[in-house]
């Protein structure tokens with residue numbers, strides 16, 4: 001089954017950037033100022049062997065290209081004059097002769113062709129590894145994000161706009177792969193430049209220095225466009241993230257807006273982001289083209305100066321000057337290509353930085369579910385003197401104490417905002433009390449295995465969400481250990497069996513986006529079945545029957561009471577409905593954040 005990440009509460013207008021609970025960007029957030037830092041962090045996501053193999057292939061490709069370049073000068077010299085001279089070509093031919101290799105056009109032409117062919121083959125192998133690495137990086141980032149997000153504390157979800165995750169898992173994760181790709185290309189460009197420089201220095205240190213000077217001049221002149229591309233890419237990523245978050249929120253709550261004909265108003269919300277994205281894209285395109293376009297004039301000027309200096313000042317032989325010109329041109333072109341590559345790295349990094357910030361924030365909010373003692377549930381649970389305050393607010397509940405005895409039905413009631421849901425969240429360990437404690441069979445929840453405790457419970461929230469999937473998958477939550485018989489038993493207890501039987505496709509009916517193809521009451525009954533299918537020891541219902549007619553509600557209450565009496569199921573129901581108060585063994589009245597009174601059945 002394909003269940004999506006559960007929708008979580010979010011604000012309509014998402015902030016463009018987020019911080020952790022203390023308002024700080026976490027220490028693990030990427031530092032874009034350090035060159036190659038991002039590439040190293042990306043490389044850690046894939047096997048080291050692959051990165052090393054890629055680097056080795058690139059370096060060997062550089063050596064092969066060096067061999068072909070070194071062969072070029074004597075080849076031209078031999079073709080022109082038939083003999084070597086006192087320059088670099090002459091030295092090379094003398095060295096070859098002293099090692100028993102007779103310099104000839106055939107030898108150098110063979111070396112040239114072999115070098116070029118080897119370079120092409122090795123580059124192909126390197127890029128094949130890069131291709132695999134891109135796929136590995138992208139999937140590793142996605143899995144890391146999913147793992148981090150699913151294991152974060154409850155408070156984290158409340159603060160995050162859900163669209164941030166959709167954006168991160170899609171476009172931004174792909175950009176992480178692209179950042180790796182561009183960095184690999186950039187490294188290949190650097191190896192090529194190094195090869196050219198070695199060859200140039202081999203023939204003439206003066207031309208070597210000239211090449212470095214030209215390269216530096218080109219880098220300094222064009223670096224501004226790299227910075228512009230980096231800045232605009234980051235701005236674009238931020239606004240796309242903000243836009244996606246806002247649109248996701250809007251779509252989740254589109255029904256009332258459509259019903260009231262107010263959706264058009266919200267279009268203006270996207271205007272600011274759309275304008276900012278347009279501006280950033282324009283600037284980025286300009287920076288990319290300017291970087292490319294300015295390289296040719298710089299190259300032409302440098303070549304003209306270089307040829308003039310070589311011929312008129314250094315009085316180099318014309319054959320050698322011709323080869324040097326070729327080498328200088330290729331070096332400068334390679335530097336220009338590397339400059340463009342760096343620009344692409346900076347652009348792709350923006351998405352990678354954004355997704356890694358999302359991962360870092362989720363990891364910083366990691367919940368440690370496991371590690372404590374395995375809980376038992378023989379006597380029941382208890383809140384003992386619990387006080388709790390949300391961030392930046394006063395205490396929502398104060399000194400709350402009551403028991404949820406095993407096999408009994410406890411109803412929690414109180415006015416809106418009294419703190420009922422907050423209390424249940426504390427019982428489930430979703431929120432930690434500021435003082436006081438939750439006890440399960442007398443053991444503090446803080447010392448128990450939270451995951452095991454939660455697996456003992458069935459929970460139906462106030463704002464329930466069904467997934468765009470079949471009824472079967474919605475009840476089992478995709479867990480294969482539950483068969484159709486388990487699901488039918490749960491549907492029966494939840495009072496959903498009759499309407500499911502009437503559906504043409506029964507359990508295989510797809511319920512639509514957030515269960516939109518079912519009525520509110522039908523959705524509630526499916527959610528109750530979902531909470532019962534794994535035979536929990538504690539069933540928590542947060543206003544779970546509010547959408548039902550009194551008869552259907554009474555039927556469900558009867559079923560749940562029968563389950564409690566026959567199986568020892570413990571029930572905690574938040575409800576204002578008389579049916580739950582009448583069925584309860586204990587009714588806990590919350591008022592102004594405290595327990596006003598507890599009514600117990602004689």
Ligand SMILES: Nc1ncnc2c1ncn2[C@@H]1O[C@H](COP(=O)(O)OP(=O)(O)OP(=O)(O)O)[C@@H](O)[C@H]1O
Pocket residue numbers: 158390391393396414415416417418419420421422423462
């Ligand atoms: N995530 C949150 N951050 C800050 N304040 C919150 C948060 N959730 C709830 N509150 C506040 O805590 C108080 C109690 O909310 P809670 O949802 O527990 O009330 P309730 O009794 O369940 O209300 P209702 O019957 O309306 O569902 C309210 O004042 C609410 O505004």
